[in-house]
Amino acid sequence: MSFDHYRSLIDQVCELTLIPNPETLYENASLQVRGVDFSLFYRESPGAGEVLIYCGFGPLPQRRRDEVMQCLLETNLYLFNGQNSPALAYNAETGQVVLVSVLLLDALEAQRLLDMLGYISGMAKQWQESYFLKEPQKTEHPMPHGALRSSLAKAPVR
Secondary structure (H helix, E strand, C coil), X not given: CHHHHHHHHHHHHHHHHCCCCHHHHCCCEEEEECCEEXXXXXXXXXXXXXXXXXXXXXXXXXXXXXXXXXXXXXXXXXXXXXXXXXXXXXXXXXXXEEEEEEEECCCCCHHHHHHHHHHHHHHHHHHHHHCCCCCCCCCCCCCCCCHHHHHHHCCCEX
């Protein structure tokens, strides 16, 4: 029954974004939002199941690599709010930094999911431009700490 809920969510996402043939996305929903790659997967769990979200941020830079990795760890600290908090990780198979998140499916609506993916794509674009590093002439962090956490808090996260 919970996979039916996931299929319905994918159907609604496709309807809102004018993607034809939603059934082709049931196993692995590979989407691009504002030029940023996302993969959505269904995972069985008690209740209505979960949606696993993977967002490709891009490769680690060669220059200032240690600073970038430290900044990613600091960002993870601000993202953490309990079990299944969103996290930034490194995928050694692809050489990419990814944001991973798990959302409870039972209260997730298609428009809320699309809004969240849009927000995360903005975060990915910021990372691609600055790697969240403070530039010498700037005094403000390019991504407000806790901004993603508060955005994801609106969706049920377990």
